Amino acid sequence: MSQVLGRLSAALVTAAVGLAASTVFAAPARAATPDRLSPGESAAVTAAQPDVACGPVGGRENQLAAELNGVLAGKLRNAMNGYRVSCAQAIIDEVQRRGLAPRASVIAVTTAIVESELRNNPNQVDHTSVGLFQQQDNWGTISQRLDPAWATSAFLNKMLQLYPNNAWQTADIGTVCQKVQVSAYPDRYGTQAADAQRIVDAVARSADAGQQAAAVYNPVSQALEVYYNAGGTLTERYWDSSGWHGPVNLGVAITGAPVAVANPLNNALEVYFNSGGNLVEKYWTPQGWSTTVHLASGVTGTPGAVYNPASKAMEVYYNAGGTLTEKYWNANGWQGPVGLGAAITGSPVAVANPLNNALEVYFNSGGNLVEKYWTPQGWSNTVYLASGVTGTPSAVYNPAGNALEVYYNAGGTLTEKYWNANGWQGPVGLGAAITGSPVAVANPLNNALEVYFNSGGNLVEKYWTPQGWSNTVHLASGVTGTPGAVYNPAGNAMEVYYNAGGTLTEKYWNATGWHGPVPLGAAG
Template sequence: MKNHARRLLSIAVMTGALAAPMLVAAGPAHALLPNRSCGTIAGSDSTTAANLNKVLTGKLRNAMTPYRLSCARAIADATHARGLPDRAAVIAITTAIVESVLENNPNRLDLDSVGLFQQRDSWGTFEQRLNPAWSTNAFLNEMVHLYPNNSWQSREIGVVCQAVQRSAYPSRYQPEAADAQRILNALATPPPAPTPASRVHVEIVGADGGMHNTDADYATGQWTGTWTAMGGSALKALTSAVTGNTMHVFALGSTGRVYTKDANYTTGQWSSGWQEVPGDFEGATAISASATGNQVHLEVLGAGGTMHNTDADYGTGQWTGVWADMGGTGLKALTTTVTDKTMHVYAVGSGGEVFTKDANYATGQWSAGWQEVPGGGAGATAITASTTK
């Protein structure tokens, strides 16, 4: 895959700022591919992973992460979806700990094995084996075939894992069974109720062409009362989206190239510089960002008024690296909002009409075309959208 160079804007580096959470663009052909997503990383997964690191004793001792927890959840969800009891999920999670340390790995490091269960080509297609639900069901199908009439429930967990996997190292499974049970127990524990959002972060492009930030805490009714210079030059549009407790700001530079900068509101630190979003887009005139889970979806209008889309998975640190042409002609303003896992895009047309287009990130499908919003909106010059429960 093509390596996308990142161009830095001319900035003044904020004193004391730490490095941003790393976003890795597609690497050179010889580089390892990044792990595939296992699904949404929940807001409480960092806390759950930290608590598990206090009790895990096997291969994942002090190594549980929110991403690995999301992979265990995908296995458990697929197991429970077919009506199998917890013991089946423990068997499958035990196997995935041994085979992949709960990482959905697309690299053929051991012959042609890939995925959570390191299944070989004979199991299914490359993409099937990298689909957590499909690969889990393939594993379980083989388990119930080898142990009819639920006889797998009375056999030692490590023995069942080995029967399905046929590993050259059969003794490696049973020692991980206790950790698999601990992980499943942690997934079953309801997360604490989320703290209602009360802090608002406002960014502007100043007269100097750079970005400036101020914050408000609506729980206390207090603003910081200052605008902090965050660097950049000749910026001409801004948008932002949030994953977890990290705000991702996106800006258009003077030539319509797209840049990003992060603020981690758990640590209170901003990234030290601006980085270009992979894909080498140029000529953007408007921009909007939204988030579903740990994924950020970025839309821009090109020089001809056509919308283009690119996505980032902040769980794995990977951008798609391409800007997909999503159609439209003469569009001149843009906004997005999200309901559940569907992003709704709204755009102002050349005559001020308002159009909409959807992307369902549960299915990965976009609606077929642009539809005009009912009611007539001719003459519109700016647009924004938001959601409430």
């Protein structure tokens, strides 16, 4: 997130979200001042200015707010809206930019819930307090305190000063909040920590949410097919020798993003997705689209799906209430669910590794990159690979490097771990800032391993060849979320799909270089 200050004049929200309700402050000498107004006092105060924007508010933020209103149990129960989600996002973005563990986001969001109800309030209702953290004037200028990035960073600076050697990572969350804020009501923070965790998890899932668009080559129809969430409906566009077709409304509600995979067992193109907390499937054969198939309930985030040639099964992995879980389909039909005994944050990614005939699942577990893998001998234990991870990793087999490679967001930096005949190597910091999660794909046109990602709203690429890593390549601006990428053998092109201001958009690379952007229609 940009650290440029003085954005207040461009940041006013057009309508006030409501009345400022709290102040807790840093100065111990004033700790006796109440940090909440009573209902009667609140009704008597008229907000002079509307709340200040924290960031963009659109379909993603509003959808997240609706989901959170079904699970929050504390102060913001049934009170989340797109604006509040954007403020949580701004706090989380700054924590990630600082390279701090996700627990720092939970601590900061807990504080903002109590202090401002996740509103960037410019009205000095209690003394000189303003902003998300209701910081008094001894913290900084009004412009600084109303800059979500600056205010969050100031909060983090004090937390780190008070808790050296990362002691905040194990200290009680409510205690940490109170030590930074010095409130007259210290018991109010701990009661909001569970909701802060839910908000941070939901924002992280949505920011990484797997790919905004799931792109796959369908060998049966010889078409490049793109599946995406268009305003909450699963939608398809596909390209064949006669050009682009669609959009095709597939008539089913979708939460988040889909994943699509070709299943050689039944010559079907299968799409898996979260629909209101349910794992569901739609599949295409030459006879047409199936009805919606319900597979499981209690699902969080986006599933991962892969064909496993070693077991001759189509395997689907997902987050079931914080536990990595599997459903798989073989000649005997659907099997499972199978709980795999590992805690998961967000969404998993699965890949078949031809080097060891293993099916490997990578995921974020409480800020750690971890792996579970299956061989014909059964499932492995959970393997710890790295810490300080944000979002969902991307995993791919690189035939040119003869390695299984995993890319992830480590505190805002694109980072790699890879496995070859000598075991795990890395982590390798690739020197590029990343927002959200990456997507990696092998490009047979140039024997390159290509990684695409969002870097501060820009679509960028890093690629590896046997000569080493490229510089960062800028491809497009105005990007939201995580891109999807796929090699299209019918078009002999590497194709990248992304959300550009609510429009599904394509960039593609072939023998003559990069082409596009090509707008393909509305995206959710």
